[in-house]
């Protein structure tokens with residue numbers, strides 16, 4: 053399941069099949085056209101490619117698609133309310149705080165923040181920083197991001 | 210006249226905000242195109258070698274491979290300044306230099322093809338150290354550059370291009386000084402700006418010579434100019450700009466990757482995409498130039514600098530397009546922070562066998578200051594001068610003059626930044642924390658705290674030309690045509706705010722064109738801090754021009770003079786009698802109104818950033834922790850508060866303050882290889898290690914354009930590194946003159962104190 057829709061691939065080396073070595077990031081971006089998930093390091097170091105798997109943050113560049121059978125994957129494209137199209141409160145909080153500059157790291161940070169809030173609806177600022185410590189942001193949006201995540205958490209209570 | 214603005218200064222979501230938070234922004238690698246090929250580069254394992262033999266036949270036979278190019282196949286395209294660097298050459302000049310190019314139907318096939326290319330090298334001795342490189346007998350990176358010295362001219366800046374600072378009589382200046390110090394300091398840790406999005410391009414070559422480039426660059430018009438210089442002005446070249454996933458100056462110059470993609474597209478007849486991997490990005494894309502200065506400074510007891518002489522060595526790697534320009538701008542900037550009558554400062558550009566240097570936020574000034582300010586500090590220490598007092602006294606004042614990048618003399622007509630410095634100092638608590646040179650501000654067992662302050666200013670805020678068109682449609686909408694891409698500052702949205710104020714239109718009625726070089730007029734792009742004043746002025750002028758044309762059309766209909774009219778929310782009315790009004794459409798539903806705006810360079814204004822830092826040093830482990838940063842500036846009228854905050858907080862990353870604390874590119878001097886070319890080994894700041902940042906921003910009326918604003922984004926990285934060195938030196942009581950302040954360096958410095966008398970600059 054990706055963003056609520058059933059996705060089924062055969063495993064193999066034919067063109068329509070997913071090779072066992074293909075990463076989830078590649079499957080999402082290249083096969084499913086879900087380019088909202090960005091890739092910075094492709095090496096597990098930066099958190100840019102973060103998506104949710106069964107509600108937990110995973111690095112899609114380090115996850116093999118073959119391992120995702122039966123799992124629920126949510127990407128940045130799947131955060132909006134599927135019926136109303138309304139933004140997730142975290143997305144809205146990022147807009148309200150202007151918590152992005154170039155925006156390339158933002159989908160990954162939002163997904164990490166989503167996982168964090170799913171696990172802990174009322175985090176302290178320290179917990180937010182800890183929860184996002186695997187996310188690289190070179191523009192330095194950290195301060196505005198922390199405020200946005202805190203605002204989203206408080207709004208959601 | 211204090212007018213209440215509708216949008217300027219207000220927190221208004223950026224135009225691309227929803228797209229960013231939903232992942233809908235299409236960066237270069239997100240573009241999808243039919244028949245797209247993937248380009249990859251075979252790279253040299255040697256820092257310096259000749260290609261004796263290269264056999265591509267096995268690679269060409271691989272199914273899916275559409276083109277394989279070696280130095281024997283490519284046109285004689287050359288780039289860099291001066292244009293000496295061939296896109297592929299028989300000689301490779303650094304580990305990672307391009308040896309061959311492949312285009313194939315998938316990335317995997319392209320990578321597999323690289324492994325099938327057989328290369329035989331004749332390895333040459335390499336030179337990696339700039340001081341070694343200028344010694345007689347050193348290996349030559351280019352036969353044409355004797356002593357590995359690269360010519361200093363930057364053609365765009367004209368024949369007077371600054372290569373140093375020369376004025377007055379330094380001998381007399383040193384005579385007048387109360388103290389003369391001499392020292393050497395280097396900023397040679399090669400920090401990498403590392404925007405998250407890797408450099409990338411798609412090129413389509415259509416015969417006979419039409420080329421379309423989809424580029425990740427913030428300045429498509431400049432990109433077009435540089436690339437045309439490489440592949441030929443006769444080529445019908447169009448560049449389409451896209452949102453840029455961070456640049457920090459580095460993606461202004463991407464001709465190399467673009468020319469690779471052009472050559473592969475020309476050879477294959479299909480569009481070719483090339484995106485660097487992160488490892489390639491760190492190991493083969495541009496680094497900050499390295500900077501080393503030996504200088505002598507004369508100073509009076511009151512902080513007057515009486516003379517500066519010295520030599521600034523700038524390492525440019527195997528080539529660069531912008532190093533000469535960085536030197537020219539740096540030489541201007543040093544005068545902005547040091548009011549001195551007598552100068553004899555020379556520079557020399559040295560090439561070595563490492564990857565190229567390029568433009569990075571702080572453009573020359575940061576490199577120069579990082580090497581120069583520690584030497585200035587030695588003089589301040591001898592005279593017991595508080596560095597804040599020095600900065601206040603020595604930063605440019607209205608009426609002062611300076612030589613700028615073109616070698617001309619300009620008189621500064623901006624504001625005195627002392628009030629911003631004072632307010633920053635107060636916010637930071639400078640007067641309480643400053644205890645004198647080489648004295649900690651507090652000691653708690655092995656933990657010692659120290660403070661430092663740095664300053665940076667740039668007269669680039671009005672550099673180069675910007676043009677804009679503003680199209681009014683009489684249904685009450687407007688479109689800005691501008692060759693500026695969004696690279697993180699939010700400026701594209703800010704121009705819409707400015708236009709909304711000029712036209713009295715709601716923001717949602719105004720849109721902006723793609724940054725397509727075929728439909729937009731020329732713009733030098735958002736480089737340096739020119740976005741607010743230079744580009745903003747062009748957008749404003751275009752809007753004013755369109756507005757005037759609109760009112761001229763309406764005047765006869767309202768039986769009034771143009772000056773008597775105003776427009777608000779798509780209505781034109783007589784100011785004295787607002788009931789006499791018409792909607793825009795009354796001037797004709799079948800009419801388009803086009804305004805044109807142009808900004809001419811103005812080097813008589815400068816911005817200023819003063820950065821205060823407090824660090825804590827653990828004298829047992831050598832670890833340095835940055836506790837607090839206060840950035841103090843005056844931006845004139847603030848256009849976009851969250852965007853400004855983001856730019857100022859950006860002082861840490863992108864090779865800014867952190868380049869003094871822990872960032873460095875580690876080059877193995879034996880093999881020429883970069884040892885930390887990935888995001889695991891290159892250190893970067895995480896969410897878990899954030900210092901307190903306070904930004905003090907004054908809003909004086911600065912004589913720029915009608916909104917009285919200037920840009921300060923670029924300069925936020927540049928004032929901090931010298932402040933860090935100062936703060937750590939003060940904390941431990943001994944001078945540190947190398948970046949970054951690693952635990953090993955701190956401990957070594959502490960041992961020096963314990964082991965003997967304290968030295969001056971190394």
Ligand code: FES
Nearest residue numbers: 092094098099113
């Ligand atoms: S892109 Fe996956 S962790 Fe960096």
Ligand code: FES
Nearest residue numbers: 153154189190191
């Ligand atoms: S917003 Fe640019 S890297 Fe985070």
